[in-house]
Amino acid sequence: MSNSELQARRLNATPRGVGVMCDFYAVKAENATLWDHQGREYTDFSAGIAVLNTGHRHPKVMAAVKQQLDCFTHTAFQVIPYENYISLAERLNERVPVAGPAKTTFFSTGAEAVENAVKIARAATGRPGIIAFTGAFHGRTHMTMTLTGKVVPYKTGFGPFASSVFHARYPNALHGHSVAAALESLEAIFKCDISPQQVAAIIFEPIQGEGGFNVAPPEFVSALRKLCDQHGILLIADEIQSGFARTGKLFACEYYDVKPDLITMAKSLAGGMPLSAVAGRAEVMDAPQPGGLGGTYAGSPPAIAAAHAVLDVIDEEQLCQRANQLGAKLTETLQGAGCRALVDVRGRGSMIAAEFNDAAGKPSADIARSIQQQALAQGLILLTCGVYGNVIRFLYPLTIPDAQFDSALQLLTGILAKH
Template identity: 50%
Template sequence: MAAGGGRTPSEELHKRRTAAVSRGVSNMLTSYVDHGSGATFTDVDGREWLDFGSGIAVTSVGHAAPRVVEAVRAQVERFAHTCFMVAPYESYVAVCEQLNELTPGTHDKRSALFNSGAEAVENAVKIARHYTGRPAVVVFDHAYHGRTNLTMALTAKNMPYKHRFGPFAGEVYRVPMSYPLRDGGLLGSVAAAQAIDMIEKQVGASNVAAVLIEPIQGEGGFVVPAPGFLPALSAWATQAGAVFIADEIQTGFCRTGDWFACSHESVVPDLITTAKGIAGGLPLAAVTGRAEIMDAVHPGGLGGTYGGNPVACAAALASIETMREEDLNAAARRVESVMVPRLRVLAARHAAIADVRGRGAMLAVELNHPGTLTPHPELAAAVAKACHEAGLLVLTCGTYGNVFRFLPPLVISDEQLGAGLDIIDAAFTEATAR
């Protein structure tokens, strides 16, 4: 339906957005969302979209998940904020109890709640430095950890995340990631040995406060390290007296077919950062870890005005209940079982698809110029555009902008998955025919 001047409601909103919102905040779509349910949302023009992005792995329990909606409504009617550091409340404690139970390892744990993934990572680094008394933080090629000053330093990619925003925080050291498509298929143990050798020679083991890694890299391209890479790094960190931090902000809460991606190789991190899928769309994040590390920080050393907001905590408890009751770990594995065979058939037909990878409902294809390792970001953009034109929301990522990624809500049906895959198939055919 057209708005004033013959514009659609989305076009009218986009005009207002251009006049009111900073240019530095970009939009992938120019359609504006009105409401959503499960794996779909409807824009203000009345067009329904199939969602293969989940707000970047946030709405894992689906849009307007019933338990989440009811929990949020009930909490808002009681109270919306007191600041846990001033006047505490039970739901913050309950979320921490759930995190301590669900995260890998049976050791005694503690948690602290924050607002965003970047905040969680920044606080994990603070905790590790405080506990060890050391300055250096080791991160990896293609990593993404956030947009604050420290987390920009931890992030690898310049544009758009770091460009002209420096100088950045110091004592951050980058080493090679296991990237099977691009490192010649090195065994995980060999790739880890190379990274460890660089740490020991260029940083010094006794200087390392933390080794920080995404078990499957997110924004950097859904890079799945070769088996053995994570366990070797974790073992080295323990031997060196460093804190091993798993950034599970995108991989956590059933996304990869287990509660956390570390569990696929039985890796037990010292600290684990979470956000995104934890609270059904509300802003909440956490650091969970070994009690002796988390409790090493002096009282008052951690916190924030909004951290662990009661409405977000209510949403988190309802999201976790949904994950348990609906067995969304199994749902993520089902997504993989449906999508991966279709993506491999697609790869057999399109030579530009150099790799099909991922785990659970965190899947991707990497696009290169056929027969080479030269990235093909133009094709990724063209396929995404064709999908959007057909009503399927998809995302791209990767250091080179050449990775097409899929993060559907875990409540998606097989029929919806099939419909989305049909659109992707047609989009590749259209984009490669141009």
């Protein structure tokens, strides 16, 4: 079966709303390498959109899933529970950066985690309001689409949206949005849209994902914590893309002096298996009544087993340290590539992005797309992001072999030098 034949079948069988970047189809993958139906080899710097920090088919993850499959595949935890769900919650409770005792519950997708974090916050505070930020991405369900701060393509044609959700400005110095301006936009919401006494939670990404890998300044996060404490508002950190060693720490929130009340996680939590989680302060997590949280596949046994293996691999292979090492090498390569269109390189650890402007100094999605397409033609898979689509994000597996990583950077240098 050729890629072109599969492409024709896809267009006939699936709706156009499912946007697909590549016109080839995967048949095999191993660590940072992927092969298509024609036998062509690719280096994967997308990692399933930050799902594969431990690489495709890590042997320990595969072994854990196979062992679980030999026991049982599904019972529904809220009907018949199982021990490894509890032990994974215990492991995460020990490591999430929240103040005091923590509790954790599991779901299947990142959007589910965010939805349930909102439910927990509303139950704990008795308030309806949620504040998110411009440039945010929190999912594609009704609530999470409302929270998302980017219209095209995520919100186009899907209104009306959920009520009692408001957007403040996320700081972005490159685009002229200071921390002071961001905080002023929060105060404006309190004055014009909803009183702080009616706000249940403020949700933010320590590093925005789809928004362009914008890093939250420490003074901004500290101010959010102070504002939440002042008004009895809960602070939710969305770590779905930034978690599990991607930033050089298990969670990006560990870079800050203050702690959130709730944390959402998914993506690389289970090494390619569908699993998400909400963790938070125990008294907050206990607010919903029994039956208020859950889901048929929430905390799927094979995914739970995979997540245990992922945590083991992160520790045993020192992936936090490796994220910092690889990210430093990538940053040096990007800054030294002689690319005239490159205006910023930013991030933490291996959550690195490069932003591009045209000759007039305007954000250029065309340049980012050109670099992406040239890389793909030479076997390197890259993703774009950003409100203007002018950012390339780098999400290689942290387990990528050094020689393969260096070869990809050499290829990237040659492409960047042309722009």
